[in-house]
Amino acid sequence: MFEALTDKLQGTFEKLARKGRLTEDDVDEGLREVRIALLEADVNYKVVKDFVSRVRERALGAEVMRSLTPAQQVVNIVNEELIALLGKPSKMDLSGQPPHAVMLVGLQGSGKTTTAAKLALHLRKQGQRPLLVAADVRRPAAVEQLEILGKQMDLAVHGEGTSVPPPEICANALRRAKEAAYSVVIMDTQGRLHVDDQLMAELEQIKTRVSPAEILLVADAMTGQDAVTVAQEFHGRVGLTGLILTKMDGDARGGAALSMRSVTGVPIKFLGVGEKTGDLEDFHPDRLASRILGMGDVLTLIERAEEVFDHEHALKMEEKLRTATFTLEDFLDQLQQVKKMGPMSQVLDMIPGLSSLAAQIPQEITDQQLVKIEAMINSMTRAERQSPRIIGGSRKRRITRGSGTTVQELNQLLSQFRQIQKMMKQMSKGRIPDVLSMFR
Amino acid sequence: MFGRGKKIEQSLTRTRRSFFGRISKLLGQDELDNEVWQELEELLIQADVGVATTIDLVQTVRDQAQSQGLEKAALVEEAVRQELLGMLGPGSTRPTYTQNGLWVILVVGVNGSGKTTSIAKLARYHQQQGRNVLLAAADTFRAAAVEQLKIWGQRLGADVVAHQPGADPAAVVYDAIQAGQARGADTLIVDTAGRLHTKYNLMQELAKIYRVIKKQIPEAPQETLLVLDATMGQNALSQARTFKEAVDVNGIFLAKLDGTAKGGIVFAIAAELGIPIRYVGTGEGLDDAAEFDVQEFVAGLFEESSHPTA
Ligand SMILES: Nc1nc2c(ncn2[C@@H]2O[C@H](COP(=O)(O)OP(=O)(O)O)[C@@H](O)[C@H]2O)c(=O)[nH]1
Numbered sequence: 001m002f003e004a005l006t007d008k009l010q011g012t013f014e015k016l017a018r019k020g021r022l023t024e025d026d027v028d029e030g031l032r033e034v035r036i037a038l039l040e041a042d043v044n045y046k047v048v049k050d051f052v053s054r055v056r057e058r059a060l061g062a063e064v065m066r067s068l069t070p071a072q073q074v075v076n077i078v079n080e081e082l083i084a085l086l087g088k089p090s091k092m093d094l095s096g097q098p099p100h101a102v103m104l105v106g107l108q109g110s111g112k113t114t115t116a117a118k119l120a121l122h123l124r125k126q127g128q129r130p131l132l133v134a135a136d137v138r139r140p141a142a143v144e145q146l147e148i149l150g151k152q153m154d155l156a157v158h159g160e161g162t163s164v165p166p167p168e169i170c171a172n173a174l175r176r177a178k179e180a181a182y183s184v185v186i187m188d189t190q191g192r193l194h195v196d197d198q199l200m201a202e203l204e205q206i207k208t209r210v211s212p213a214e215i216l217l218v219a220d221a222m223t224g225q226d227a228v229t230v231a232q233e234f235h236g237r238v239g240l241t242g243l244i245l246t247k248m249d250g251d252a253r254g255g256a257a258l259s260m261r262s263v264t265g266v267p268i269k270f271l272g273v274g275e276k277t278g279d280l281e282d283f284h285p286d287r288l289a290s291r292i293l294g295m296g297d298v299l300t301l302i303e304r305a306e307e308v309f310d311h312e313h314a315l316k317m318e319e320k321l322r323t324a325t326f327t328l329e330d331f332l333d334q335l336q337q338v339k340k341m342g343p344m345s346q347v348l349d350m351i352p353g354l355s356s357l358a359a360q361i362p363q364e365i366t367d368q369q370l371v372k373i374e375a376m377i378n379s380m381t382r383a384e385r386q387s388p389r390i391i392g393g394s395r396k397r398r399i400t401r402g403s404g405t406t407v408q409e410l411n412q413l414l415s416q417f418r419q420i421q422k423m424m425k426q427m428s429k430g431r432i433p434d435v436l437s438m439f440r
Numbered sequence: 441m442f443g444r445g446k447k448i449e450q451s452l453t454r455t456r457r458s459f460f461g462r463i464s465k466l467l468g469q470d471e472l473d474n475e476v477w478q479e480l481e482e483l484l485i486q487a488d489v490g491v492a493t494t495i496d497l498v499q500t501v502r503d504q505a506q507s508q509g510l511e512k513a514a515l516v517e518e519a520v521r522q523e524l525l526g527m528l529g530p531g532s533t534r535p536t537y538t539q540n541g542l543w544v545i546l547v548v549g550v551n552g553s554g555k556t557t558s559i560a561k562l563a564r565y566h567q568q569q570g571r572n573v574l575l576a577a578a579d580t581f582r583a584a585a586v587e588q589l590k591i592w593g594q595r596l597g598a599d600v601v602a603h604q605p606g607a608d609p610a611a612v613v614y615d616a617i618q619a620g621q622a623r624g625a626d627t628l629i630v631d632t633a634g635r636l637h638t639k640y641n642l643m644q645e646l647a648k649i650y651r652v653i654k655k656q657i658p659e660a661p662q663e664t665l666l667v668l669d670a671t672m673g674q675n676a677l678s679q680a681r682t683f684k685e686a687v688d689v690n691g692i693f694l695a696k697l698d699g700t701a702k703g704g705i706v707f708a709i710a711a712e713l714g715i716p717i718r719y720v721g722t723g724e725g726l727d728d729a730a731e732f733d734v735q736e737f738v739a740g741l742f743e744e745s746s747h748p749t750a
């Protein structure tokens with residue numbers, strides 16, 4: 001189910017290639033896989049239809065038909081088109097005269113309140129003076145929620161309880177911001193259904209009162225086919241300036257982003273990746289594209305590792321991943337680092353589709369194992385560590401004698417190492433590795 | 441049915457008109473051509489039924505149509521209905537609530553799916569049956585989650601057992617069961633913090649809550665409900681799978697069915713995981729909920745089928 005698209009396409013095209021030349025029908029059969037992959041990722045049916053016909057047009061061009069690697073060609077086109085459709089990352093537009101009003105809007109439960117706090121923190125880091133506005137007077141304790149978050153992070157919150165109408169609260173907050181020199185006013189509006197005419201009208205009123213610099217739709221990454229309707233309605237009523245996709249730390253493929261982006265044309269500005277106030281990330285079209293296609297997210301994995309590994313290490317690891325050069329010395333180093341990084345299961349969470357396997361992974365490599373591995377690697381020559389291929393029978397005997405281990409243990413290490421090398425290669429190609437086999 | 445069923449009826453009818461009404465119209469056509477099958481596929485996918493489930497379903501019905509020589513589209517309707525019914529299973533019978541002893545409902549789900557609101561609705565439902573309801577505020581993580589539940593408790597006139605923010609949720613649940621038994625409450629509903637099913641530690645925490653309940657009352661929790669947002673797409677299936685593994689979910693509360701989303705993923709959830717859909721949420725108020733009725737739901741899909749012009 002979570003096979004990468006490349007694999008599926010490879011299979012399809014290999015079957016077809018045996019017939020000799022590819023025909024238009026053959027390409028269509030390949031595109032069927034693309035279509036299914038996108039639908040599985042929750043991209044809207046109609047958006048998929050348009051998308052696939054665009055890809056088809058390009059795929060029927062000479063580049064694919066004559067290629068020796070048609071599957072790879074199609075994947076490239078799909079990837080390019082996806083990245084193009086997802087659009088470039090875009091910053092918040094705070095160019096006018098402060099205070100800048102920012103409205104967060106969206107369905108119930110999409111994550112507006114948490115996002116408001118994250119955004120305030122993010123903007124404060126950039127030197128802004130944010131004021132949060134508790135404009136959700138309907139959901140029980142929504143005002144308290146924002147006030148608590150504000151207190152925790154030492155952010156100012158403007159609240160007027162639950163009996164003042166939200167447009168009034170927002171206008172008052174803006175006035176207060178002018179007087180007290182706040183530079184950004186972030187309005188946490190209540191969740192509403194796009195079909196709720198009365199509540200949608202309320203958003204229009206707020207907009208009229210505060211002339212916002214940004215109106216951001218906060219949407220759940222897990223949203224299904226209806227994402228297009230939601231985005232269209234909100235955009236039609238208030239004119240969105242950007243999208244924020246939340247709960248991206250789960251294993252949803254996030255196809256809704258593509259749907260919403262393609263019906264509104266507004267840029268994706270941020271991704272929410274956790275419940276903590278620091279968990280707001282910039283959007284990278286290439287990463288999201290490979291996630292939607294089910295190809296894992298190597299780059300985010302690296303970034304996550306960066307939090308634990310020191311920076312230089314992370315850069316080195318990235319380089320190794322990309323070039324798939326990796327020595328036994330690195331292996332030892334990695335093992336030690338991975339131990340620091342915590343349970344492998346957390347690392348696996350980063351790879352869509354693998355998180356369910358995470359529970360089956362041993363929680364950590366035992367210390368004892370690590371001591372032996374360390375001893376074996378220390379007994380190797382530099383040349384051996386860098387190209388373990390040269391380790392034959394006599395070298396093995398020397399190493400095991402030097403480290404007080406058995407040939408069997410050394411063989412196991414070498415085979416684990418080969419597995420990892422293979423995995424690195426696959427990851428650098430954007431394929432999901434068979435991580436499970438690594439620690440058997 | 442909760443809340444005298446008024447709003448629910450309305451919102452379910454809307455569901456039928458927009459989605460199932462279209463199928464009906466389609467299947468009311470005379471000719472069974474390719475377009476009919478394609479449209480059926482499109483309708484199902486757009487309702488979040490999922491591409492694999494949809495392809496299977498359409499194929500099954502197509503094969504049937506062929507082998508049984510069904511020529512008119514209208515005849516296919518019954519086949520589609522039977523397939524969809526089959527996927528939802530027999531439906532769950534309303535549980536027989538314990539007369540003495542505590543009936544415990546554990547409510548779980550991802551962040552923002554509608555747990556706390558749905559709990560308030562369930563509490564109301566139990567109160568309407570003359571049961572004494574106690575609530576446990578075991579979401580000790582999200583800011584003001586306890587206050588949110590307390591406000592509902594006030595509106596319902598139901599007591600809420602709560603600890604300090606950040607407290608161990610399992611300890612809250614332990615106390616709530618003690619309190620429920622001491623006070624002779626009939627129903628205890630446990631609110632838990634939203635969590636993504638991919639977070640291993642948080643799922644472990646939930647499993648611990650489940651064990652704490654079981655340890656005190658072996659037959660509890662009698663209901664473990666997963667609250668799903670009807671707006672969610674295919675990810676809901678993997679949510680259901682993981683939550684079921686952790687806490688043996690035995691019912692779905694499908695919230696937010698008052699929007700334009702159809703919640704079609706429940707077909708796959710019921711068919712693959714055998715979890716029955718128990719309730720639907722159709723708004724933000726205490727009365728905006730209903731028991732999920734399989735027959736009615738699926739029959740509703742085709743209500744307009746015999747009158748394609750209507
Ligand atoms: N329209 C609608 N909104 C709902 C429904 N159920 C819950 N909500 C809203 O969804 C939001 C999140 O609900 P909440 O109960 O706090 O979710 P929790 O985080 O899972 O506890 C709130 O704004 C609720 O009012 C429903 O059936 N329909």
Ligand SMILES: [Mg+2]
Pocket residue numbers: 555556579585631632633634
């Ligand atoms: Mg809650």
